Structures are given as C-alpha cells and as structure tokens.
Amino acid sequence: MTRHEMTGNEMSPEARGGMERHTYDVVVIGAGGAGLRAAIAAQEAGARTAVVCKSLLGKAHTVMAEGGAAAALGNRWPEDSWKVHFRDTMRGGKMLNNWRMAQLHAQEAPERVLELEDWGALFDRTEDGLISQRDFGGHRYARLAHVGDRTGLELIRTLQQRTVQLGIDVFMECTVTDVLKEAGDREGRVAGALAYWRETGRFITFEAPSVILATGGIGKSYKVTSNSWEYTGDGHALALRAGASLINMEFVQFHPTGMVWPPSVKGLLVTESVRGDGGILRNSEGERFMFDYIPDYFRAETADTEEEADRWYDDKKNNRRPPELLPRDEVARAINSEIKAGRGSPHGGIFLDIASRRDADYIRKRLPSMYHQFKELADVDITAEPMEIGPTCHYVMGGVEVDPDTQQSAVTGLYAAGEVSGGMHGSNRLGGNSLSDLLVFGKRAGEAAAAYAVTSGQQGARPVIDEVDVKEAQASALAPFDVAADASGGSENPYTIQQDLQQSMNDLVGIIRTAPELERSLEALRQLKERATRMVVEGHRQYNPGWHLALDLRSMLLVSECIARAALARQESRGGHTRDDFPGPDPGWGAKNLVLTLDASGDGVDITEQALPVMPADLEQLFQDT
Incomplete structure (x- = not known):
C-alpha cells in the first residue's frame, strides 16, 4: 500500500491555491504505539482522523521496545495488582511521578493489553494458556506481557492492522514543522499544522481543531543512543513553540545495556529481557559487581549473595531479586562506576553474560532478536560467550506538561501521549512501563481530542488557520x-x-x-x-x-x-x-x-x-x- 493510496481525501494543490490542504477533526503526529493507539481511539469516537509520520508506517521506534508491556494481569503471580504496580512505578520514579498518571496507568494497563490480544496480538503463553509475563528491573512481580524479545514489533503490527482496518488516513514520510494557531489569536486554540513531504519538499497544510503529539524522544541529541533517526525532539519543540510547557527535562534515562562494539552499532539496545531471563553483569576481573551497588531502600528486596540471587530464578517464592534487576538508573550508574574505575571491557563497556546461565536452546527461544543481532552485527554468539555492553541514551522522562486524565497541554486542542509527554515516569522509568504507558494514554488522548473536536464543530466555531502564519512557517522552513x-x-x-x-x-x-x-x-x-x-x-x-x-x-x-x-x-x-x-x-x-x-x-x-x-x-x- 503506497502513501498516496492511504490519503483518501487528498485535494489537488491546484484546487487550493497551490498548496495541498486537508481537513480533519484530529491530526496525530507520529505513528508509533502512542500515535496509532490515539488515532484508533479518535476514529472509533467518531472523529475524522489522520496520522502524519516522518518514516514509513510500521517503522516507528516502538518496534525497538523488545522486552514487553508491564501490566498487573496476575498470570504468573496472583498476588500482583494495580496497587503493587502503582507502588513500583512511583518508587522507580523516586516519587516525582504525577500520581494520577501512575494510578491510571496501573489500573488500565491490563485492559489495554487484553484489548491488543482481542485485536490479534500473539503473546507468549503460560503452561495454562494465559499471556506469559516476565521479570524486569524494578517490578516486584513478573508482569511484562511479551512476544519473545520482539514485543514492540508485535504491538506495532497489531495497531497498524487496526489502523488500516478502520480506514484512518496515513501520511507517510511527511514531517510537521509547526503547530498552527487560530487566526487572529496566536495565544488561542490549535487550528492545524504545517508539514512537508520529505520526498518532494512540497508543503502541506492540515486544518484540525485537535492535534496530538506522539513523536517520541530526544536521543539523537546524544552521541551514543539506542534511539532511531526520528528521535530529534520534534514534539517537545512543537509544543514549546505553540505555547505549551515542558516539565522535568533533566531526567534522561541511560539504559544500562547498549552494544559497545562494533562502532557502527554503538548504543544499539540490548533488551532488559536478557537480565530478566537470567543474564548477569561482570567486570573485566570476572566479578559479579552489582552486589556492591544495592541502594538501602532496595536492600530488603534484593539478594545479598550470589547463591540467593541464583536461587531466585528457580524458586521465586522468597522474592529476593538479583541486583541486576534493580531499576535502570541504579544499574546504569553502577556500570558507569566500574568503567571509570578501570574494570571495563576491552571496548569500553562491561560484560553481560547469559551463556553460562542458560542453555543455547533456551536463549534462542526466549531472545531470538538478541541472538541474531549480536551474531550478525558483532559476530558474537551469545549462547557461547558474553556480550560487551554499556549505558546508552534511551528515554526522556520529561516532556509536555499534560492533564493526567485527558493528556491535553496548556494549549487548547493540543494533546501529547507517549514519550513526548511528561509526568508519568517521574525521575526514572521502569522497563516495560513504556509500552503500557503509550497504550493507556494514547487511548485517553485520542478520546479527549475527538470529544473536543466534535464539540467545537457542533458549536460552529472550528478554529481557522491564519494564512499569514502559514507563510511565515514556510519561510522559516526554507531559510537554510x-x-x-x-x-x-x-x-x-x-x-x-x-x-x-x-x-x-x-x-x-x-x-x-x-x-x-x-x-x-x-x-x-x-x-x-x-x-x-x-x-x-x-x-x-x-x-x-x-x-x-x-x-x-x-x-x-x-x-x-x-x-x-x-x-x-x-x-x-x-x-x-x-x-x-x-x-x-x-x-x-x-x-x-x-x-x-x-x-x-x-x-x-x-x-x-x-x-x-x-x-x-x-x-x-x-x-x-x-
């Protein structure tokens, strides 16, 4: 399916004064998990919806979220509940989270995951046929619904199929440069957006009372990052320039485990599933060093000895977790300290070893992407030798300040969901919370944006774009x-x-x-x-x-x-x-x-x-x- 076949209401540039124009109720910027889930919710709520994305549909960075979606389904641990998940999330964020967002996320994540299953997502199963759940750092119980180590890919596949099924228009390889405001009132409501086709450079205007930012993160500002090329902070900047506010942008998560060799793939993500399935961290001296970095507030929940940590994987009833499954910020700082102390690997990282812990068939079954990634890119067989890994810029906890229930920013008609929004994760995100976050708040943003757009239309007061603003935005884009x-x-x-x-x-x-x-x-x-x-x-x-x-x-x-x-x-x-x-x-x-x-x-x-x-x-x- 080509880009043009998916833009059903396309109007010729000649018919509209030389510029391509489209009118919708809701325009979603970004086609990752948050964007697609928001578009689905808006379309199902009766709003005429479009998705605009820099890349091709199905290529969003969400596919790199490999470990799973955190949700208190209780399939592995019946003791798990939304309250425990909420508490883990708040503690992982060092209590700086917006409590209401963390509450909604924990309460609604199970329903959003089961919804994906209803739409055709193929999750790994338990012995009883339920959705399987794996361990991840900072989570008290195994609660990540997963598809091997390719969960993000399955999530995008499912949401993409639903998007196409609903007939939502998708504008691929199209970049938004500006959110446009109501004519005569630049401090007022959103009226649409200006974009351009990356292939031709021609500008395109979207007229819509509701715009949802779902553009992801900021990692391409850093030299070593797990993020894909699209992650240039577009949504954060669009929100600022439109008059919205950002919160807590100082909190940037460095994922503990990114590839360090060869240089061409430095920073490429090594999923936390490796540690969730038994992998351990060693320095150049062969020492399992994480026991030296357990913070006091996790001491009661974390194994103090290697024997106790090893036993946890086979008999989890004592729930004293290995220190490799501490929250990501703790693990990243520990790795950084070992490297600075001169106990790093030959290429400037440390060693992640699952080969000595699990047999080859188990590794290939549970971690197929990691097996192929290291074999093809680094000529390393992770079933036989350790991986060289190190911290990589991965996720920004800060983002657009939004209302927790609707995801609306300070600007009327402008919404944000997923990594581009702030508040949900506090000062540190737990692994697996990103996929369930984008499902929960993508749906909420889509529903709220649709409700506002329909109401503004019923009142006969849809905002109108100021043509002067359009020309100024074009001139700014062409300035180079x-x-x-x-x-x-x-x-x-x-x-x-x-x-x-x-x-x-x-x-x-x-x-x-x-x-x-x-x-x-x-x-x-x-x-x-x-x-x-x-x-x-x-x-x-x-x-x-x-x-x-x-x-x-x-x-x-x-x-x-x-x-x-x-x-x-x-x-x-x-x-x-x-x-x-x-x-x-x-x-x-x-x-x-x-x-x-x-x-x-x-x-x-x-x-x-x-x-x-x-x-x-x-x-x-x-x-x-x-």
Whole structure:
C-alpha cells in the first residue's frame, strides 16, 4: 500500500491555491504505539482522523521496545495488582511521578493489553494458556506481557492492522514543522499544522481543531543512543513553540545495556529481557559487581549473595531479586562506576553474560532478536560467550506538561501521549512501563481530542488557520536555502553542527553531571544556535537529507537547552539525573517539578519551579504499609 493510496481525501494543490490542504477533526503526529493507539481511539469516537509520520508506517521506534508491556494481569503471580504496580512505578520514579498518571496507568494497563490480544496480538503463553509475563528491573512481580524479545514489533503490527482496518488516513514520510494557531489569536486554540513531504519538499497544510503529539524522544541529541533517526525532539519543540510547557527535562534515562562494539552499532539496545531471563553483569576481573551497588531502600528486596540471587530464578517464592534487576538508573550508574574505575571491557563497556546461565536452546527461544543481532552485527554468539555492553541514551522522562486524565497541554486542542509527554515516569522509568504507558494514554488522548473536536464543530466555531502564519512557517522552513556565506564566519554544515551538539551533550550533560560542565554546555549550545543561523543547505527541496537535518536541528538545539538548564537548576541526584556535586536526593527538590517555557525572544527557554501534586491519603497509605 503506497502513501498516496492511504490519503483518501487528498485535494489537488491546484484546487487550493497551490498548496495541498486537508481537513480533519484530529491530526496525530507520529505513528508509533502512542500515535496509532490515539488515532484508533479518535476514529472509533467518531472523529475524522489522520496520522502524519516522518518514516514509513510500521517503522516507528516502538518496534525497538523488545522486552514487553508491564501490566498487573496476575498470570504468573496472583498476588500482583494495580496497587503493587502503582507502588513500583512511583518508587522507580523516586516519587516525582504525577500520581494520577501512575494510578491510571496501573489500573488500565491490563485492559489495554487484553484489548491488543482481542485485536490479534500473539503473546507468549503460560503452561495454562494465559499471556506469559516476565521479570524486569524494578517490578516486584513478573508482569511484562511479551512476544519473545520482539514485543514492540508485535504491538506495532497489531495497531497498524487496526489502523488500516478502520480506514484512518496515513501520511507517510511527511514531517510537521509547526503547530498552527487560530487566526487572529496566536495565544488561542490549535487550528492545524504545517508539514512537508520529505520526498518532494512540497508543503502541506492540515486544518484540525485537535492535534496530538506522539513523536517520541530526544536521543539523537546524544552521541551514543539506542534511539532511531526520528528521535530529534520534534514534539517537545512543537509544543514549546505553540505555547505549551515542558516539565522535568533533566531526567534522561541511560539504559544500562547498549552494544559497545562494533562502532557502527554503538548504543544499539540490548533488551532488559536478557537480565530478566537470567543474564548477569561482570567486570573485566570476572566479578559479579552489582552486589556492591544495592541502594538501602532496595536492600530488603534484593539478594545479598550470589547463591540467593541464583536461587531466585528457580524458586521465586522468597522474592529476593538479583541486583541486576534493580531499576535502570541504579544499574546504569553502577556500570558507569566500574568503567571509570578501570574494570571495563576491552571496548569500553562491561560484560553481560547469559551463556553460562542458560542453555543455547533456551536463549534462542526466549531472545531470538538478541541472538541474531549480536551474531550478525558483532559476530558474537551469545549462547557461547558474553556480550560487551554499556549505558546508552534511551528515554526522556520529561516532556509536555499534560492533564493526567485527558493528556491535553496548556494549549487548547493540543494533546501529547507517549514519550513526548511528561509526568508519568517521574525521575526514572521502569522497563516495560513504556509500552503500557503509550497504550493507556494514547487511548485517553485520542478520546479527549475527538470529544473536543466534535464539540467545537457542533458549536460552529472550528478554529481557522491564519494564512499569514502559514507563510511565515514556510519561510522559516526554507531559510537554510537562502543563507549566504558571510565574511565573518562563513557558512555552516548541518551535519557538523549535529556532530558537535551530540559530542557536547555526551560529554557535558551525560550520565554524571556537574555545575561547571553544565554551564559549559549552555555556552556551547549558545554558540551552536548562533552557528545554526548560518546553516546553508545546497541543492533543491527534493530528496534533500541536509535540509531535513537543518529543520531537525531547530528542535534538537531547543530541547537540548531545556535538558541542560533543568539539569543545572536541580541541585540533587534523583533517578535519571545524577549530579556529582550534589550526590544525594534532597527532600525539598523531591516536592517540586521544573517547568520550562519558551522565553519572550522565542529563541530560548525560561524555567520555574512548581509544587508536585499532592497524593491522596489512600494512595499514600500504600507506601506506609510497606
């Protein structure tokens, strides 16, 4: 099925004054799990819905979420419940989560997973024929519904099939550059979006009262990342420029296990399922070092000896989990410490060993993607030898500030779901919570966006796009073609700027941070933004990846500044934010969010503090009971 066959209401550019235009009730930006689930919900609610995505349908980064979707189904452990899942999520996020989002997620995740099964998802099964659930770090019970280690792929396949079945229009290889506001009121409601076809460079306008951001994360601002090429912070930047706010952008999760060799695949994700199925971490001296890094607040739940940890996999009744299954931030910091202490592997990582723990048939059955990934890309047989792995930029917990029940931002008609939204995961996301998060809040965003769009239509007051804004947005997007080399600084290449940005973020705003390094990063970002004004793109708009990157850099530079400013402001260590000069958590900082908005110039960001929502007494009691 081609792109054009999926855009059913296409109108010729000639018929609309030279620009392709479409009218919908809801436009979803992004075709990952959150975007597709939102589109399905909106369409089923009666809204005319379109999905716009930078890549091809089915190629979203969600396919790389391999381990499973966390949901308290209780198939392995009948003792599991939404309350335990809620408590695990809040503790994993170091209590900085929006409690209402964590509650809704834990309560609704089982229904969303069973819904996928009704739509044709083929999950692994228990001996009794129920959906199988595996262990993951930070979860008290085995609760990840999975399909081998290819769960994200199956999720996308199922949602994609449902999307096509419902007749939802999909605009593939199409990039949104701006969210457009109501004519005559730039502080008012959303009216649509401007995009361009990546193939031809032609602009396209979407008129819609509801826009849902489902664009994923920010990882391509870092040199070493598990993220795919689409993850350039588009949704975060679109929200800021539209007048919405971001929260807690300092919290960037570095997944403990990314490939470190060969260099061409450095950072590529090694699923947490390897550790969930028995893999252990060793340093260059052969020591299983995670026993030295168990935090006090997990001491009662974590095995203290190798014998106790090994026994857990065969007899889990004592529930004293191996230290390799601590939350990701704890494991990543431990690995980083071992490497810095000179106990790393030959290529700058450490060793992840499942070969000595499980037989070859078990590994190939449970971890087929990992077996093929290492065999084909690194010539390593994980059934016979350990993997070299290290931390890789993986996920941003911060994002668009949204209403927990509807996912609407501060801008009327603008919604966000999935990784681009903030609040759900606090300062650190537990593995497996991302897939169930995007299902739960994708559905909620789609339903809320559809309800608002239908209501605005019934009232006869659908917002109208300002044509002046459209022309300004077009001119801004085309600016790199018009920049001429000046005598003082000359022209700049977007690829060079991206390389320098990634190096700066990797070196100065990485897994361990200090005030002097963060201040240097802000100065580096200022210089990069100035250089970006001199970016020159050669050639024409057709098939021009340099132009695409120049537009992506607008988002990457803005979002990187948000991360660095928030990291400098938060003077404590918590979850995915570690300050070497403030090594512990601070109760004062644990009671507030950092909110970022676009400044008056429109080129930088302002930062303010905001009190964390107060958890109700009945939910607070869950933590006192433990």
